[in-house]
Amino acid sequence: MSHLPGALFLRNLVRQRSLIFQLVRRDFQQRFVGSAVGWIWSLIHPLVLLVAYTFIFTYCLKQRLDPGQLTDNYPIFLFAGMLPWLLFQETVQRSASALVDYSNLIKKSVFPAEIVPVAIFLSNLLSHFLSVALAVAAVALWLNRVSAMLVVLPLYIALVGLFSLGLGWIVASLHVFVRDTAHVLSVLLTFWFWLTPIFLTESQFPQRVRWIVTWNPLVYVVRGYRTSLLSTRAPAVEDLAILAGFAVVTFLVGGLFFRHTKKGFADVL
Numbered sequence: 027m028s029h030l031p032g033a034l035f036l037r038n039l040v041r042q043r044s045l046i047f048q049l050v051r052r053d054f055q056q057r058f059v060g061s062a063v064g065w066i067w068s069l070i071h072p073l074v075l076l077v078a079y080t081f082i083f084t085y086c087l088k089q090r091l092d093p094g095q096l097t098d099n100y101p102i103f104l105f106a107g108m109l110p111w112l113l114f115q116e117t118v119q120r121s122a123s124a125l126v127d128y129s130n131l132i133k134k135s136v137f138p139a140e141i142v143p144v145a146i147f148l149s150n151l152l153s154h155f156l157s158v159a160l161a162v163a164a165v166a167l168w169l170n171r172v173s174a175m176l177v178v179l180p181l182y183i184a185l186v187g188l189f190s191l192g193l194g195w196i197v198a199s200l201h202v203f204v205r206d207t208a209h210v211l212s213v214l215l216t217f218w219f220w221l222t223p224i225f226l227t228e229s230q231f232p233q234r235v236r237w238i239v240t241w242n243p244l245v246y247v248v249r250g251y252r253t254s255l256l257s258t259r260a261p262a263v264e265d266l267a268i269l270a271g272f273a274v275v276t277f278l279v280g281g282l283f284f285r286h287t288k289k290g291f292a293d294v295l
Contacts, residue, residue: 036281042141049145054152068153069160072112076105083225092227096256099168105161106255107224110182110247113154114190115215117147121194122201122208129295139291140284143194147187154183161255175254178261182250185266188273189243192280199287202294222248243272 039046057067080101083089091098121143131137158179166172201207222244223231231239239245246269253261 038138039141039144042138045138046141046145046148049141050148050152053145053149057149069156072105072108072157073160075108076101079104079108079225089225092229095227096252097169102161102164102168102256103252104225105164106252107222107248109154109157109161110186110251111219111222111224111244112157113150113183114186114244114247115219116150117143117187117190118193118197119208119211119215120146120150121190122197122211125198125202125291126205126295133292133295139288140195140281143191143198146194147190151183151187165255169256171258173255173258175258175260179251179254181266182247182254182261182269185269185273186247188277189269192273192276192278195280195284199284202287202291218242218244224248243269243276246272 083104084100089100091100091103095103097103124142124146125132125139128137128139128142132139162172162176197207197211221235221238222242223239228239228245228249246265249265250261250269253259
């Protein structure tokens with residue numbers, strides 16, 4: 027294990043679990059403590075997006091689901107697809123500028139900077155669990171069922187975490203040296219969002235751009251969430267394998283990239 031690339035990096039993450047817990051608690055408190063409704067904002071935000079997008083696509087643009095979809099309830103279909111995207115987007119986007127925010131610690135002590143994106147993901151995960159619980163309740167109420175395939179959902183969450191952390195480490199490192207990184211990332215995530223079948227079904231993408239769907243890891247995540255939440259059939263093993271490949275490779279590449287660039291953080295921050 028010690029001879030594998032990145033093994034020491036991964037062991038350091040495990041050793042710092044107590045510090046990670048402290049950072050998660052601090053991040054969660056900073057986001058919600060002191061506001062009138064506290065953590066409920068983590069539910070209000072996705073619900074407001076859901077209402078707005080449902081109004082635009084269902085009532086203004088008359089968007090309808092194909093008969094072969096998991097449900098004909100467009101708002102629930104939309105919400106199930108939005109959940110993993112919001113977790114991914116929040117983690118990567120907040121990670122980009124996180125090292126600059128922690129610059130005092132990184133410059134003045136032997137601070138394990140790699141745990142900052144980890145803490146951000148885990149903090150976002152607390153809000154994500156609340157949103158997933160809301161989605162399960164909505165499916166039970168409006169579709170009158172709770173899927174047994176929910177047991178597979180933690181696997182998808184773990185793979186989203188690996189993929190998000192890999193990208194988070196890369197953009198966090200780049201932003202230390204090039205402060206435009208966070209702005210460029212915001213633009214790229216906007217394009218990425220619309221190239222993920224959240225509002226549209228995969229069959230509605232033009233044939234000439236279907237290759238984008240094939241190479242988009244978030245497609246397999248959205249598909250897996252919808253299958254786990256809305257149906258009683260198991261997610262496709264092939265989809266899980268492809269997603270796992272993207273997630274593990276991105277996680278390892280991001281970790282190695284971060285390890286090699288962190289030597290210069292203190293000089294630049």
